[in-house]
Amino acid sequence: MAMPEVSETDFAIIVFREDDQWEADVLPETVTADLAGLVRVLRQQPSIAGTIGLAGIDDYFFVAIRVVGSQVSVLLSDIGAALDYPLAEQVLEYLDIPVPDEEDLDQVLPAGDLSIFADLGLDEMELAAICSRLDVDSDDDPWDHVEDAVESIAARLGFGLAMERALDVALGS
Incomplete structure (x- = not known):
């Protein structure tokens, strides 16, 4: 099986709490191609509130793991x-959701645990709204980048600055 190409807009960030403070670090881009590998890396980092992984792919979609x-x-x-x-397909396989037919898709629909960050x-509802703003075919004003969506999530969860620093490193800003 050929390895998928990694885009210059791909990123993977690990977020965890250490000493009552959120920390965010960049993970190797190669984990953006393998859900099992990404989960394995997240399991290795202990954290008070669980470990969060956010991966953005090709400025098109993101995967959140906790x-x-x-x-x-x-x-x-x-x-x-x-x-x-491949990563999105692996997520659907993990969730036991069939890959939809292209003609069945007319809007951005998230899949998985929308309550992942509720606690x-x-x-x-807020997380679904963030996902729907990534609809590049929408007449509404979508965000320019997946990183905007991830930064919005991070800001709402209280680790906006740590995420911003990690994204700067990951994306070479």
Whole structure:
């Protein structure tokens, strides 16, 4: 199996609490191609509130993962990404959701655990709204980048500055 190309807009960030403070570090871009590998890396980082992984792919979609003890919660920002991207397809397989037919997709639909961050202050409706703003075909004013969506999530969860620094490193800003 050929390795998928890694885009200059791809990133993977690990977020965790240490000494009552959120920290965010850049992970190797190669983990953006392998859900199992990404979960494995997240399991290695202990954290008070669980470990969070946020991966942005090709400025098109993101995957959010949260590991708390043995529980793994996963969210894919757009189910349609599974048509073209191995990581998105792996997320749907993990969630036991079939890859949709292209003709069935007319809007951005998230898949997975929309309550992934509810206990941290980001409810399902807000997270769904963040995902829907990534609809580049929408007449509304979508964000320019997946990083905007991830930064919005980070700001609502209280680690906006740490995420901003990590994204600057990851994206070479």
